[in-house]
Amino acid sequence: MTTPLKPFYQLKCGCNSYPWGKQGKSSLSGYLCEQTPGYAPDDKAPKTPFQAKDDEAYAEMWMGTYPTLPSYVADTDEKLQAVLDRHPNELLGKAVVDKFGHTQLPFLPKILSISKALPLQIHPNKAFSAKMHNENPDAFGDPNHKPEIALALTEFEAFVGFKPLDAVAALLDLPELKHLRTSGNASRSAFTNEDLRAVVRDILNASPETCRDTYKAITSMPSGAFTGPHNGHIQKLAPRLADQYSSADPGLLVALLAMNYLVLQPGEAVYIPADGIHAYLSGDIVECMARSDNVLNTGFCPRAERDNIEQFCSLLTFTPHDKTQCMLPAKKYWRSEKGRTQAYAPPLSEFNVLATTLGKDEDEVLGKGGAGIVIATRGSGRVDVDGGDGFDLKEGHVYFVGQGVKLSIKAGGDGLTMHTAYVE
Ligand SMILES: [Zn+2]
Known part of the structure; x- marks a missing residue:
């Protein structure tokens, strides 16, 4: 099914097993991947739902478009990369496409x-x-x-x-x-x-x-x-x-x-x-x-x-x-309106990472920035975007958010910790 152009997409992600990972549900990567909803990296990917097995060591959940463990749009099972290839200027922005010379997430x-x-x-x-x-x-x-x-x-x-x-x-x-x-x-x-x-x-x-x-x-x-x-x-x-x-x-x-x-x-x-x-x-x-x-x-x-x-x-x-x-x-994130978001900005041009930490019912507004991947690493909340649409963000859920989208975030009763990696 072809995915329509939207400001955000929920993603299905996969999780790698390596001997150094943590066992079963004690592995945060395995636990979050089960929530997102994740897929098992098997021949039927992304059709088989990911379920953490007790005797398996889950090491790395990957989010994004790297071809060995790509993310899929949850409602359509289309690869996120295919959607970015169709709408690079709308989703990534022309400046990012020109800067890196491709339509992949950098x-x-x-x-x-x-x-x-x-x-x-x-x-x-x-x-x-x-x-x-x-x-x-x-x-x-x-x-x-x-x-x-x-x-x-x-x-x-x-x-x-x-x-x-x-x-x-x-x-x-x-x-x-x-x-x-x-x-x-x-x-x-x-x-x-x-x-x-x-x-x-x-x-x-x-x-x-x-x-x-x-x-x-x-x-x-x-x-x-x-x-x-x-x-x-x-x-x-x-x-x-x-x-x-x-x-x-x-x-x-x-x-x-x-x-x-x-x-x-x-x-x-x-x-x-x-x-x-x-x-x-x-x-x-x-x-x-x-x-x-x-x-x-x-x-x-x-x-x-x-x-x-x-x-x-x-x-x-x-x-x-x-x-x-x-x-x-960490620095204060310059597009945070409520001051509850920290930015980790390494000295390179491919990405920054944001950490938004909200207590019970607290809120945050993040001004328009670059295309990113958002994950709720703890708790839950509601995210509204410009123009009225939005999504409920639950623990482990992963979203792609296109460039130029303002996010209004309100934490649920357990608070919310949300991490965002983005490029611009
Ligand atoms: Zn390394």
Whole structure:
């Protein structure tokens, strides 16, 4: 059935299962996908309703038009992308279509539910992605970069970016860890980003025995051997990561010795630039990224699934380089009339994310902005658009809202938390 042109559409979304996801209905991504109404990503998609099974680990609900897990218009079962292709100027706006040179949504929002570490990864920059997409489109499906933000819905633990050089150099001076520096500069005072790159490369190339012996050395040191804001967590986290994967996994050593460990509270967000090293560890988050699925994984995954270590290390960026540089602070959203909406605006042009938080019966008005995807992550409410039409927004429901639409939102009796990713 052909979908008529409208200012908004309710969507059907799919949810991926990965071993690091949360089980059954305890997974927020699985739970929300069941409400939206979601579809099971099977051969009959989107006809089979999504139902969370107790023994399945639900990891990522995807919202938008990325072809491997696309969203469909709920009443017509037509792909949202087909509707955007028919009405790009009305729904996305001519400026967005001209800017990106296509009629796809330039961003991809997801809900992630994480029970153990995701692979240690980077998303390569645009130039590298374009080159590799040309040479090997099976491994690099997109010519685009994929900077991303992760916004905590619950307490959220993550390894993001590198520690300050001093903090890493201090660790490598310990007799138990000295052997990890087999190349690069040996003197601590002169430790540079290039030395750090060499250390990461050496760890990723180390034998399983070396990784296991180093893990044993770390956990056998007296408690209190590691102190300070950058290293104090090492002994506490080491056994947990070894339990999740293996004490021989090189990701464990890279994450604990070289990377920032962050614990975010709901409403806090991190920004991961292209080529930025990261591994998320636990929690439920809204993640939003530029439209791409390119990734290089080198740890917290089976050896056979690890990507090229040389490529991974040659791309690494050294920003951020401490915890505060990882954070993406929320700003007041400039189109919020009631001041109940925060904006997370990363330094790139593909998207911003909004968080609207309303108590019982509170309201908010959002002025005309770019095309977006809206999800009620908690509670329910009513959304009216210009011209009188509108929709009831229930927990988990996902809508596409076209550009240039003003939204008047009123929370129900349980309040409402609504997240919006949009482009302009
Ligand atoms: Zn990522």
